Amino acid sequence: MEASLSAFYAVQIFQLTWVSLAMMALVFVGSWYGEKKWIRIGPGIWQFIWFSIFSLAITLPFGYLYGKFYFKGTVIEEIVLPYYYSLLAMSFLFPLGGALTCFFIGRGKTLFVCIITLICHLIKLPIGYACIFGWKWIPSLGLMGGALSIFITQLVFCLALLFLFLNKENHQLYHTRDWGFKWPLFWECIQPGILRAINRLLSMGNWGAMTYLMAQGGENQLLTLSIGGTLALLTGFFGEAICLVQMTVVSQILGAKNYDSFYSAFRPGIIIATIAILVLSVNLLIFPDWTFQMLFPKIILDPSTVRLILMGVWFSSAFYTFSFLPISYVLAFKDTYFSLFMGFVNWIAGFLFIYTFIEILHFSTDYFWLLASFLHFTTALFYYLRTTWLIEKCKLSDSLFTIESKA
Template sequence: MATITDTSLKNLLRISFPMMMTFMSTHVMLFVNRLLLADYSLGAMNGVATAGMVAATFQFGVASVASIAEVFVGQNNGLKHYNKMGESVWQMVWFALATQILFIVIAYGFSDILIPQTLHEHGLIFFKIIMYFGCLQGIFAALSGFYVGQGKTVIVTIAAVIGNLVNLVLNYFLIFGWSDIISPLGATGSAIATVVALLIQSLILFIAFLKKSNRLTFGTHHYHLNISLMKECLRIGMPAAVGHMLEIIAWSIIAHILAALGSDFITIQNLCSTFFLLFSFFTEGLQKGMIAITSNLIGSQQFNKIGPLLRNGMTIHFAVMAFLVIPLFIYPNSLSALFLISADSYLGQEFQLAMRLLWFFFLFDGLVWVISGILVSAGDTKFIMVVNAMTAWVFAVLPVKLITSYADVSAGRVWGIVTVYAFFNFCLFYQRYRSQKWLKLQLN
């Protein structure tokens, strides 16, 4: 079997594009979900958006650990150790299942604390339902890693699209109700639709994972717990996950700070995060392509090809940013109209400013995702943990708290603060790549 060690722009796009479509279907689903909730009530949208961010702190952390399976699959693919590829995926599936205990404890014992009091009406029930099925995100990430590590990303896209189409349909009928058959459920309906979608996506990948050809070639029937392999997966996967969790916690605290300042602040924050989620499928899919190729390059000891791969990754990112100038910089009014916000109102003016600042945030944050694909593949995850946590708290949470407390800053200008954070984060990641310390982890 051939390894995916071609670093050309064409091959990177071939692998990344299906993953971009995977994340796009998910992000479009989330975007439409928030549009539906905003139509139901602005309070429901704010409650679900904030509660979803808090839930993502834990779900994304588990998924980040579980997705490390793609690195082990990729390196074994590069080494031609095909029969070992299924076992690493199983270890991360068991890990994700074990974390369900934590999700239930958090849902029962800490919901009232984690969700701002002003958003309890809609956010609390959404948060609890999502957390009761929190492990599904990690299971999907682990199973996706089996295909991403081989560069076979189309099946992940198919599973995601099917699940998200079901999610969209269920969201509409469960949020608003249907005749006399289904009563309007609002945020509760949105949560139920999300859980059903994740379950469908995971089942599709799991059934394909266990088909006969995969069992014979890749050992996907080797489901037994392997403590040493589990420890190795956690050793590499846990630091990056902790860093991302601390970063998301930082964003949740920023949401708490802004919620206390008034509805304009939290509305701008949630709208910005909504559009960031909508467009970030480009960078997330590109990172998966970077991980797939880099892990195979490392497995086959072709380190000299990583530099050209990074340049091609950055080329794709800059092309995406040139496209995003149109909606974020030139026509932000069209975006505010989707949420029935008048362009001439105070909220509309602040929204336009925030969208333009969001473009700069997206520029630097996307470059971080491209570089981190290389660092993750090399196992340099402790660096990711430290830097993501440090920059988010030092350059985002602290400045937002101080500036909003002691200066007269508007809701839109807050995104100028977090753009500075994204710039410093990029500088540190790029310096790490240039130092080649990540490469020494593989050579030692």
């Protein structure tokens, strides 16, 4: 288990970076769909498909060196490296799946994606069991069986989406069989995503630096980090899901030039985020002791410590989720230079903030997640201010264009 988790976390630095770049396809699909430039959608998605394949040119050599360094001298080095290299080799399938997903989500067609995703998750369990432990004529492959099951299910996911993407109706409307590599279009699509990918790298670097800082404090600090991190991992998908939906809506508004709908488009996201956070408060704020005992039955902590950690996780999750509302606007506007700037600010200021309170002011590490929630709050605030500026700038430009047209 330790080997599989370590390899999974190590490969994320490449996988999440490329996926975050490929998901920018959502912005382009939404914009072209709103502008009624449907014939650009198919060729545009193909540029992201080509990028997913080309990403191996960076992932394989740098991933190989990173793995050698990351696992060198560890007790799991011999058994983890083959598994890690297998995950590395199939990493291109994840941005590929993300790009194909954007073709459907960007047009508001989520049913196909939901059904295919559900089917793949359902078949992953029996395939994983058979490959890992063996079944009838299938030999037991252990850790490598886990890698094989991941490869099979992700490949099925990509092929199913590709089949629907290439069907006759989609080709007639969106030119989905126009598969050629086109450098001008490729660069137009990839360039904003590069900055977002760097932002994701900076975010992971910031988290890694804070993790390293906490690890230096001993077992108690690591326990606080692990408990909160486990809970945050379970709740983090709310924000990502809201971001995808909002990016689609805002991109279509931009494409259709229906700028009066910008602020009203905030409302559904705010309602969904509020409901999610209120539901989460039942476990983390109202029944923290029961929740902790259910999730961590073998860990014994003082009840006041448990309540403090879970309260910090709730605030952190709340601000993290709400921050994705303005972030989705910034990404839809393709304002990725600001996103990159915020990545640097969060990395430097975030680490210094935690370092100051934990190491210099000697705050208890039980306050770590409350401190992290303040970082998420400031991030949400800066992105919101940038969003309002972008909206007003867009409206002003449209007003000036209208006046000039009438003149």
